[in-house]
Amino acid sequence: MYKKILLKLSGEALSGEGKKGFDTNFSNYLVSELKKVYDLNVKIGIVIGAGNVFRGKELELEGFKTKMADQLGMLGTVMNSIYLKHFLDKNGFKSIVFSNTVNLPSVMPFKYDLVDFYFEQEYIVIFAGGTSNPLFTTDTAAALRAVEMDAEILIKATKVNGIYNKDPKEFPDSYKIDKISFSDAxxxxxxxxxxxxxxxxxxxxxxxIIINFFDKGSLLKAVKGEEIGTLVYP
Ligand code: UDP
Structure with a gap:
């Protein structure tokens, strides 16, 4: 079983696939999936995207400059992180949001010693604001924070149950790849x-590990090291 994980969630984990805004049904589902893992004393770091609010690429289609659009995206991740903290706290978890992107009373400055301290105190640690830099995505932020927090695994929660050789929506003969090396990926x-x-x-x-977060219990299975989704290995 993994004892320290970084969970990368898409912003759509708060709204539902392809939707904007917030739907409490999804927040409640997220909390219930996290609880299964939190109760096993797994240290959980979270990076959440902002696809439910702003995505740089979508704003660019409306004429925004990339560097402006991306700042809105990063602020969206801060909104989502504070929103998620509210649901976690309400449900009896201890949680904290870190970011150097904003100065807000509910957001702690990102400092390694503080991050370590809160993990030791069994808090769920949410890293907000992406990398603090336009031109990146929250996947990159998740990779950085996972390494910085010494996570044993980065779990990317998506809407598909892993990597396929071809787009499964288009090609009925496509198949899921259980394992792939980074160099091949x-x-x-x-x-x-x-x-x-x-x-x-x-x-x-x-x-x-890439999992379909909307398969109930998939996060727990991944944390327990059961064969699920696709493993991308060094
Ligand atoms: N973003 C950014 N720098 C970062 C992380 C995110 O500029 O380090 C912006 C970028 O515009 C991105 C948006 O924030 O589109 C939301 O993140 P992402 O698209 O990764 O969200 P997700 O698709 O995971 O919900």
């Missing part, structure tokens, strides 16, 4: 995560 241009994220994890020998 990068050379085959597998789109499930950014190349930047893959390469940070590869350099730091940090494996990634």
């Amino acid at each position: 990068i050379s085959q241009d597998i789109k499930v995560m950014d190349t930047e994220a893959f390469s940070i994890c590869q350099r730091n020998k940090l494996p990634i």
